[in-house]
Amino acid sequence: MHTGRAPTRAVLTSELGVTRATAGAVATELEALRLIKVDQRPHAAAGHQGRPSHRLSVNPDGPVALAAQVHADGFRAALVGLGGRIVATAPDCMDVPADPQAVLAAVVEAGAQLLRETGRRCVGAGLAVPSAVAEPGGEALNPLHLAWPAGAEVRRIWGECLTEAGIGGYGGFTGNDINLAALAEHRHGAGQGAKDLLCVATGHRGVGGALVLDGRLHTGSAGLALEVGHLTVCPDEGAPCHCGSRGCLDVETDPLAFLTAAGREPGPEVSLLQQARDLVRSSMDDEAVRTAVEVLIDRLGLGLAGLVNILNPDRIILGGLHRDLVEADPERLHGVVARRSLWGRSGAVPIVPSTLDHGSLVGAAELAWQPILDDPLRLVG
Amino acid sequence: MHTGRAPTRAVLTSELGVTRATAGAVATELEALRLIKVDQRPHAAAGHQGRPSHRLSVNPDGPVALAAQVHADGFRAALVGLGGRIVATAPDCMDVPADPQAVLAAVVEAGAQLLRETGRRCVGAGLAVPSAVAEPGGEALNPLHLAWPAGAEVRRIWGECLTEAGIGGYGGFTGNDINLAALAEHRHGAGQGAKDLLCVATGHRGVGGALVLDGRLHTGSAGLALEVGHLTVCPDEGAPCHCGSRGCLDVETDPLAFLTAAGREPGPEVSLLQQARDLVRSSMDDEAVRTAVEVLIDRLGLGLAGLVNILNPDRIILGGLHRDLVEADPERLHGVVARRSLWGRSGAVPIVPSTLDHGSLVGAAELAWQPILDDPLRLVG
DNA sequence: GTATTTTGTTTAGCGTCGGCACAAAGACAG
DNA sequence: CTGTCTTTGTGCCGACGCTAAACAAAATAC
Numbered sequence: 103m104h105t106g107r108a109p110t111r112a113v114l115t116s117e118l119g120v121t122r123a124t125a126g127a128v129a130t131e132l133e134a135l136r137l138i139k140v141d142q143r144p145h146a147a148a149g150h151q152g153r154p155s156h157r158l159s160v161n162p163d164g165p166v167a168l169a170a171q172v173h174a175d176g177f178r179a180a181l182v183g184l185g186g187r188i189v190a191t192a193p194d195c196m197d198v199p200a201d202p203q204a205v206l207a208a209v210v211e212a213g214a215q216l217l218r219e220t221g222r223r224c225v226g227a228g229l230a231v232p233s234a235v236a237e238p239g240g241e242a243l244n245p246l247h248l249a250w251p252a253g254a255e256v257r258r259i260w261g262e263c264l265t266e267a268g269i270g271g272y273g274g275f276t277g278n279d280i281n282l283a284a285l286a287e288h289r290h291g292a293g294q295g296a297k298d299l300l301c302v303a304t305g306h307r308g309v310g311g312a313l314v315l316d317g318r319l320h321t322g323s324a325g326l327a328l329e330v331g332h333l334t335v336c337p338d339e340g341a342p343c344h345c346g347s348r349g350c351l352d353v354e355t356d357p358l359a360f361l362t363a364a365g366r367e368p369g370p371e372v373s374l375l376q377q378a379r380d381l382v383r384s385s386m387d388d389e390a391v392r393t394a395v396e397v398l399i400d401r402l403g404l405g406l407a408g409l410v411n412i413l414n415p416d417r418i419i420l421g422g423l424h425r426d427l428v429e430a431d432p433e434r435l436h437g438v439v440a441r442r443s444l445w446g447r448s449g450a451v452p453i454v455p456s457t458l459d460h461g462s463l464v465g466a467a468e469l470a471w472q473p474i475l476d477d478p479l480r481l482v483g
Numbered sequence: 484m485h486t487g488r489a490p491t492r493a494v495l496t497s498e499l500g501v502t503r504a505t506a507g508a509v510a511t512e513l514e515a516l517r518l519i520k521v522d523q524r525p526h527a528a529a530g531h532q533g534r535p536s537h538r539l540s541v542n543p544d545g546p547v548a549l550a551a552q553v554h555a556d557g558f559r560a561a562l563v564g565l566g567g568r569i570v571a572t573a574p575d576c577m578d579v580p581a582d583p584q585a586v587l588a589a590v591v592e593a594g595a596q597l598l599r600e601t602g603r604r605c606v607g608a609g610l611a612v613p614s615a616v617a618e619p620g621g622e623a624l625n626p627l628h629l630a631w632p633a634g635a636e637v638r639r640i641w642g643e644c645l646t647e648a649g650i651g652g653y654g655g656f657t658g659n660d661i662n663l664a665a666l667a668e669h670r671h672g673a674g675q676g677a678k679d680l681l682c683v684a685t686g687h688r689g690v691g692g693a694l695v696l697d698g699r700l701h702t703g704s705a706g707l708a709l710e711v712g713h714l715t716v717c718p719d720e721g722a723p724c725h726c727g728s729r730g731c732l733d734v735e736t737d738p739l740a741f742l743t744a745a746g747r748e749p750g751p752e753v754s755l756l757q758q759a760r761d762l763v764r765s766s767m768d769d770e771a772v773r774t775a776v777e778v779l780i781d782r783l784g785l786g787l788a789g790l791v792n793i794l795n796p797d798r799i800i801l802g803g804l805h806r807d808l809v810e811a812d813p814e815r816l817h818g819v820v821a822r823r824s825l826w827g828r829s830g831a832v833p834i835v836p837s838t839l840d841h842g843s844l845v846g847a848a849e850l851a852w853q854p855i856l857d858d859p860l861r862l863v864g
Numbered sequence: 865g866t867a868t869t870t871t872g873t874t875t876a877g878c879g880t881c882g883g884c885a886c887a888a889a890g891a892c893a894g
Numbered sequence: 895c896t897g898t899c900t901t902t903g904t905g906c907c908g909a910c911g912c913t914a915a916a917c918a919a920a921a922t923a924c
Contacts, residue, residue, distance in 0.1 A: 110871085111871075111872065112870075112871060112872085115871095120912080120913085121912075121913055121914075122871075122872065122873085123872090123873075123874085123875095123912080123913075123914085123915095124911085124912065124913080125872095126871095126872060126873065127873095127911095127912095129872095144871090144920080144921085150869095150870080150921090150922085151868080151869055151870070151921065151922040151923070152868085152869040152870025152871065152920080152921065152922075153869080153870050153871040153872075153919060153920040153921055154870085154871080154920070154921060155870080155871060155872085156871090156872085234826075243826070243829075297704050298703055298704040311793075315696075315701070320696070321795070322679055322794060322795025322796070323678050323679040323795055323796060323797035324795055324797070324826075324830050325795070326795040326825070326826050326830055327793065327794055327795035328793060328795075329792040329793065329795075329825050329826075330792070330793060332789075332792055332825060333789065333792075333793075334715055345825065346822075346823075347823075408713075408714065409793070411710040411711070411713055411714075412692075412708060412709060412710065412711060412714075412790070412793060412794070413703060413708055413793070414702070414703025414704055414705055414706070414707040414708035414709075414710075415703070415704060416704035416705070441727075442727075442728075444707070444710050444713060444726065445615075445624070445705075445707050445710075448624070449705050449707055491902085492902075492903065493901080493902060493903085496902095501881080501882085502881075502882055502883075503902075503903065503904085504881080504882075504883085504884095504903090504904070504905085504906095505880085505881060505882080506903095507902095507903060507904060508880095508881095508904095510903095511904095531890090531891085531900095531901080532890070532891040532892070532899080532900055532901070533889080533890065533891075533899085533900040533901025533902065534888060534889040534890055534900080534901050534902040534903075535889070535890060535901085535902080536901085536902060536903085537902090537903085
């Protein structure tokens, strides 16, 4: 169902490998649920003979998922339609109480406001947090950037706030922000069609990873997988890391590491990530900046090579500052990864920049949409 | 279906979550296929009331899978029944031609001989090789220990040899030996019930890994995943590795590394693996040996911690020399892994020795059994 | 204007599975 | 010993999801 836009019933038959009858039934059903709409006037395909087909498209006025993201500087809420299109966005809120209960209540209130304004039906709500999320309980294990207590029961609180506000659908879902961005890239971004998709991204501080296998997030047995920040990428003498080791990917390739390597003093006005990205984009003719980019690419490449040896992905998507690094010098990064991974030459992995601006939001919505994609029947009514 | 031995129809109903009717139908069907047999006399369950149930057990005289393993010193062939029981074994052959075609022909001949002798029906044939196996083509990418050409089309040759010998069933399957051992441990050994199972093992030289997710082998997008041998575990000054780096798990924790660390000169009489294992088992009161064990455990632990951070398995099985290491001092290994992994204290991972003697063989057979487990109907006839 | 091609819908049929009733075989109470 | 209860195994029916095949629709090709 995540194959581009506006297919026809005929495309569905071949894409899903079912008969025309089944594809037609599915289409009728989805239309009855107001999830899709069917062109009244058939689309005359030029150069093709035979009966022209009706295009099926996501109903822009259909139900939505409530998506929210909490980050270091505040939170953000939006309504996301089927297919990952953001329908409405609440103004970013920069007021961040240290109490998760209070934050999530405010998030839900913003979402409820959006739903009231637009009059949309809500199929569920997803929340992205900048922390490892334990499975199956949904506790935020290391919400360092939020000043929340470790182990905060985010999923439970999220669910309670939602029911309190009367937002129903298929309930509340929570996940790590990078995991959800990876899911979104797989469904609607640069990861479409990948079988084993690896995503690596910087936040404002630190580095995170995510893995999408056969279209499903792989979070490990307890939700703690892809903690890629502590791969050693600077064996000889790296900066000390809070994990106790030295030269971790986390402290060697994050925005602060880049600013330091470029000899810039980080200012307090905007986020470190923003400063670092601006520097890469504006000052590649500066010798110090170019050298810093090369150093970080070499370290990142070493880390990616280690991951390639273990995971053997068929695509890698880079986000945050890493996205700017690969865009600045893709050849160098490809070269390092190929040289340092065992199957570098034979199995060169495509490494591409992320394409979605609000991947975590879209991914959070995707969680809420999932039950409906799995079984559209149960939503009848 | 891999839940211990001799369940009853009633157990199937609860275990598979189906009705008694369906469980009964499945049992009848499997019996008709001679895959299982049903106790004539019902098993009186002591202390239980109600009608006693008939035990269902794997038919020891039923069809078998042909399983074979090629290794550095020769090859081995066996017939394996449903449930991983080895029914018959051919005498180990130590004659190893350098030509894969010739070796596999000899392997198939040994297997055909076994089938003739026992008169069993063959449901398929699986082959384990000590090399990464490319997917989906099935080429052996680094058969270093076999003196085969890299990229040898093992799967094609195996299939051709089988059809030539008239061994039918569901065809030929090939896989990496450690991958298959991991699959076998998950189905019938120390890995039962694990959701995310990581296996790490030494062969005679080098270190390999495998991952079983939700009961299925994860081999990555091209079959090249879990090349764990080149994790850095000796940052300061490790031995040089053929991969170009230093201090890799491969050269720091394999049998030769252990013998060197213990100050022993490896002799030519038996394999390095055998010498190393004998040393661990017999001479733990020797100071040099004990120190060597501790050094290797520390390095192995560092490597495992890195894998835990990325994969978050819920169980780790160690094979080869690593099995002896964990048996010699489990506390030390657990401690290192917990200290060096991010979620060490909260998410301590069980690390257990492998339990199967011929895991690769059983796993190879498992590949051949898989189509029948997936759909027993199609074998009617 | 007719034939052909492609798409969409209707109808019949098949296979799977759950629900239910019934039979079987023992335990337990009197 | 007998009747009741509990658990297991089996046969039957219907709901459901899908395929196959026939039919209808709407364009192009000649």
